[in-house]
Amino acid sequence: xxxxxxxxxxxxxxxxxxxxxxxxxxxxxxxxxxxxxxxxxxxxxxxxxxxxxxxxxxxxxxxxxxxxxxxxxxxxxxxxxxxxxxxxxxxxxxxxxxxxxxxxxxxxxxxxxxxxxxxxxxxxxxxxxxxxxxxxxxxxxxxxxxxxxxxxxxxxxxxxxxxxxxxxxxxxxxxxxxxxxxxxxxxxxxxxxxxxxxxxxxxxxxxxxxxxxxxxxxxxxxxxxxxxxxxxxxxxxxxxxxxxxxxxxxxxxxxxxxxxxxxxxxxxxxxxxxxxxxxxxxxxxxxxxxxxxxxxxxxxxxxxxxxxxxxxxxxxx
Amino acid sequence: xxxxxxxxxxxxxxxxxxxxxxxxxxxxxxxxxxxxxxxxxxxxxxxxxxxxxxxxxxxxxxxxxxxxxxxxxxxxxxxxxxxxxxxxxxxxxxxxxxxxxxxxxxxxxxxxxxxxxxxxxxxxxxxxxxxxxxxxxxxxxxxxxxxxxxxxxxxxxxxxxxxxxxxxxxxxxxxxxxxxxxxxxxxxxxxxxxxxxxxxxxxxxxxxxxxxxxxxxxxxxxxxxxxxxxxxxxxxxxxxxxxxxxxxxxxxxxxxxxxxxxxxxxxxxxxxxxxxxxxxxxxxxxxxxxxxxxxxxxxxxxxxxxxxxxxxxxxxxxxxxxxxxxxxxxxxxxxxxxxxxxxxxxxxxxxxxxxxxxxxxxxxxxxxxxxxxxxxxxxxxxxxxxxxxxxxxxxxxxxxxxxxxxxxxxxxxxxxxxxxxxxxxxxxxxxxxxxxxxxxxxxxxxxxxxxxxxxxxxxxxxxxxxxxxxxxxxxxxxxxxxxxxxxxxxxxxxxxxxxxxxxxxxxxxxxxxxxxxxxxx
Numbered sequence: 001x002x003x004x005x006x007x008x009x010x011x012x013x014x015x016x017x018x019x020x021x022x023x024x025x026x027x028x029x030x031x032x033x034x035x036x037x038x039x040x041x042x043x044x045x046x047x048x049x050x051x052x053x054x055x056x057x058x059x060x061x062x063x064x065x066x067x068x069x070x071x072x073x074x075x076x077x078x079x080x081x082x083x084x085x086x087x088x089x090x091x092x093x094x095x096x097x098x099x100x101x102x103x104x105x106x107x108x109x110x111x112x113x114x115x116x117x118x119x120x121x122x123x124x125x126x127x128x129x130x131x132x133x134x135x136x137x138x139x140x141x142x143x144x145x146x147x148x149x150x151x152x153x154x155x156x157x158x159x160x161x162x163x164x165x166x167x168x169x170x171x172x173x174x175x176x177x178x179x180x181x182x183x184x185x186x187x188x189x190x191x192x193x194x195x196x197x198x199x200x201x202x203x204x205x206x207x208x209x210x211x212x213x214x215x216x217x218x219x220x221x222x223x224x225x226x227x228x229x230x231x232x233x234x235x236x237x238x239x240x241x242x243x244x245x246x247x248x249x250x251x252x253x254x255x256x257x258x259x260x261x262x263x264x265x266x267x268x269x270x271x272x273x274x275x276x277x278x279x280x281x282x283x284x285x286x287x288x289x290x291x292x293x294x295x296x297x298x299x300x301x302x303x304x305x306x307x308x309x310x311x312x313x314x315x316x317x
Numbered sequence: 318x319x320x321x322x323x324x325x326x327x328x329x330x331x332x333x334x335x336x337x338x339x340x341x342x343x344x345x346x347x348x349x350x351x352x353x354x355x356x357x358x359x360x361x362x363x364x365x366x367x368x369x370x371x372x373x374x375x376x377x378x379x380x381x382x383x384x385x386x387x388x389x390x391x392x393x394x395x396x397x398x399x400x401x402x403x404x405x406x407x408x409x410x411x412x413x414x415x416x417x418x419x420x421x422x423x424x425x426x427x428x429x430x431x432x433x434x435x436x437x438x439x440x441x442x443x444x445x446x447x448x449x450x451x452x453x454x455x456x457x458x459x460x461x462x463x464x465x466x467x468x469x470x471x472x473x474x475x476x477x478x479x480x481x482x483x484x485x486x487x488x489x490x491x492x493x494x495x496x497x498x499x500x501x502x503x504x505x506x507x508x509x510x511x512x513x514x515x516x517x518x519x520x521x522x523x524x525x526x527x528x529x530x531x532x533x534x535x536x537x538x539x540x541x542x543x544x545x546x547x548x549x550x551x552x553x554x555x556x557x558x559x560x561x562x563x564x565x566x567x568x569x570x571x572x573x574x575x576x577x578x579x580x581x582x583x584x585x586x587x588x589x590x591x592x593x594x595x596x597x598x599x600x601x602x603x604x605x606x607x608x609x610x611x612x613x614x615x616x617x618x619x620x621x622x623x624x625x626x627x628x629x630x631x632x633x634x635x636x637x638x639x640x641x642x643x644x645x646x647x648x649x650x651x652x653x654x655x656x657x658x659x660x661x662x663x664x665x666x667x668x669x670x671x672x673x674x675x676x677x678x679x680x681x682x683x684x685x686x687x688x689x690x691x692x693x694x695x696x697x698x699x700x701x702x703x704x705x706x707x708x709x710x711x712x713x714x715x716x717x718x719x720x721x722x723x724x725x726x727x728x729x730x731x732x733x734x735x736x737x738x739x740x741x742x743x744x745x746x747x748x749x750x751x752x753x754x755x756x757x758x759x760x761x762x763x764x765x766x767x768x769x770x771x772x773x774x775x776x777x778x779x780x781x782x783x784x785x786x787x788x789x790x791x792x793x794x795x796x797x798x799x800x801x802x803x804x805x806x807x808x809x810x811x812x813x814x815x816x817x818x819x820x821x822x823x824x825x826x827x828x829x830x831x832x833x834x835x836x837x838x
Contacts, residue, residue, distance in 0.1 A: 037373075038457070041373065041380050041382065042380070042382070042457070042459050047461065047462060049454070049456075049461070050456060050457050050458060050459065050461050051457075053454070053455050053456055053457040054457035056455075057455075057457060083373065085371075085372075085373030085374075085375060085380070086373060086374060086375025086376070086377075086525060087375065087377075087510060088375075088525075093372070096524070152557060155561055159561060159565055160561070160564060160565060162565065165565070165567060166558065166561040166562060166565050166567065167551070167553070167558070167561075167562050167567050167568075169528070169551065171522075171530075261554055261555050261558070262555050262557070262558050263558070264366075264551065264552075264553050264555075264558055264562070266524065266526070266527040270372070270526060270554075271372050271526065274371045274372040274373055274526055275372060275373065277371075278371060278373040280373050283372070
């Protein structure tokens with residue numbers, strides 16, 4: 001087990017390095033974008049003097065490396081600064097958005113992961129049957145449509161009849177059950193979008209193993225097909241499945257801006273888009289780091305789980 | 318002339334809608350006679366969805382730029398003056414004002430007994446500090462250019478005196494600009510992050526880019542205003558999501574309505590469309606220094622070579638009015654209603670071409686949807702109609718990205734949009750005076766410039782009106798801008814919303830004041 005712990009420690013350190021590199025890249029990229037916050041906020045009514053005064057006030061007239069180092073020193077002490085545009089502390093700005101994003105991601109994952117595992121296992125069990133083909137066709141259809149199209153169809157069918165709200169508004173007074181009800185349509189949209197990937201990976205990984213000699217042996221012993229798959233094939237198929245699930249979870253956290261816009265859901269995606277458009281660098285940086293951290297942590301979790309599921313990796317010589 | 322808007326600001330279409338909703342179809346009276354709904358009454362929570370609003374929005378009035386903050390802070394704050402629905406100016410924090418004979422010194426008397434939400438009284442010092450926030454070398458304010466002519470502000474008890482560098486009869490109008498709210502001050506400075514204000518609504522919570530909740534200010538001084546008990550404002554960027562929210566009853570008002578699907582919304586039960594003629598207009602600008610636009614006969618030929626009504630019908634889906642090649646809207650104070658309307662007339666266009674010594678004309682028109690929604694289609698329609706007058710108009714489709722940097726002010730003939738300004742002087746000085754940076758036709762007319770200066774400091778209404786009429790006429794018959802249409806502000810709302818017949822056209826949402834002017838019937 002100590003191997004696992006040292007692996008986790010090593011990976012976390014590497015993760016921190018990754019985050020540092022990402023913060024550099026993000027900073028460089030926002031510097032490359034034409035215009036800065038002062039110009040973008042003042043827009044059409046900008047005059048050279050007001051833009052200059054605005055820059056002085058925000059410290060945007062300082063050289064790029066000074067601004068980056070100042071930001072980094074603050075971030076290392078846990079102070080991510082304030083939004084340049086409206087002076088709100090970034091921690092406040094992000095807190096509710098992040099919890100909304102996580103809520104929707106967990107909700108969508110709670111619907112999609114069991115659903116796709118179940119569909120994948122059943123599809124492997126009844127390989128090439130009508131069920132297998134129908135499940136594949138449906139999942140592929142829903143992943144092929146753009147998200148906003150799936151969202152509009154769901155709104156047309158489920159919201160215009162009054163079953164579910166088309167706007168997923170959340171505020172601090174929203175109770176948990178109400179939140180589940182309000183965000184059902186966005187969660188369902190995301191479920192439809194991510195299910196195909198996970199389901200097909202589950203099916204493929206299991207079918208791959210079904211040709212192995214030990215499965216043959218289990219069958220010859222007279223085990224039921226369900227037992228063969230659940231008890232013998234599935235544990236060995238976990239590694240690829242867990243990796244795909246982790247990738248999809250990361251996507252649910254970082255890539256749902258279109259769904260947020262269509263359902264008017266206040267998550268991190270829209271915050272990121274607005275901040276990039278207005279060149280509000282500290283906010284962009286903070287959100288980008290959250291996204292990067294989500295990828296790093298979920299990948300780490302996937303690796304740890306696949307190691308644990310494989311005795312050959314735990315008991316390495 | 319389907320859907321030609323009345324000067325009162327309601328389209329016939331919305332009037333019919335409103336009348337049908339009242340169960341009075343067939344009884345259609347001219348706007349101004351019938352109230353749009355029953356008498357106002359107090360109560361209810363208004364839920365509104367707007368297409369504007371960023372997570373970068375803030376409290377500092379120097380940086381307000383999205384329509385969401387404009388509406389939110391207009392509900393929260395008071396201004397020295399207010400533009401009434403009919404375009405005239407009324408006092409808000411200021412009770413009255415008077416000018417010196419040269420219109421260069423203005424004295425505002427503040428209304429007694431107005432308090433902020435915090436309970437503090439509004440004082441003359443607050444006014445000075447509030448305006449000074451936008452002045453001076455350190456100002457980053459978007460409103461700095463409009464307060465630039467102020468050389469000094471002094472408060473004496475309940476009066477505030479502004480000294481200007483030159484006479485300006487419209488100065489009190491400038492004080493209604495949404496950047497210039499009166500906020501509480503200490504030691505001659507306002508706190509630009511304060512939530513306080515002296516308007517009809519108090520901000521309970523505001524999540525920039527998401528929405529805000531407001532409650533009625535129980536001590537609001539203004540009679541007959543602020544009917545709703547509370548307001549829920551939402552930022553809904555996606556036009557389909559906005560429309561869905563209105564259709565499913567999750568919001569009461571949406572702004573704006575997507576014109577490509579407005580017909581579907583019109584048919585929905587319980588929903589009315591409000592269309593208000595404003596100052597927003599779409600133009601085709603010709604560089605009057607370049608050939609062949611140098612010759613006014615060519616400019617006149619082009620002005621007679623496009624079908625304005627067709628553009629209003631097909632590009633604006635009827636939600637607009639035809640323009641007459643000057644930037645003054647039909648809702649404005651000195652609009653010249655009797656000026657001869659330019660209309661599609663290939664024979665006249667040919668006549669002007671002949672005057673210019675030409676049999677035919679072959680030119681390029683640059684357009685992109687960045688100029689205005691439907692600009693490319695509008696240019697194509699223009700080109701089709703101009704062919705009959707012997708004008709070959711080649712439409713050049715420019716990229717949206719960088720349109721304002723690479724095409725506007727660079728190409729000799731291109732599509733442009735203008736949001737318009739509340740006063741004639743403001744609009745003309747910004748884009749039509751000789752040599753100003755946004756004069757996109759590089760037009761210069763000595764008589765026009767002379768009238769502009771004279772009218773600015775003229776306090777006699779009749780003389781001023783005459784001058785502005787003459788300027789509109791010069792602009793239309795000599796200027797380099799073709800203004801085929803004024804685009805209305807189009808909003809969708811539940812038929813439970815009541816408002817006055819006359820809805821302000823200076824900005825969208827009743828001049829940003831729908832929250833305090835409208836009510837539930």
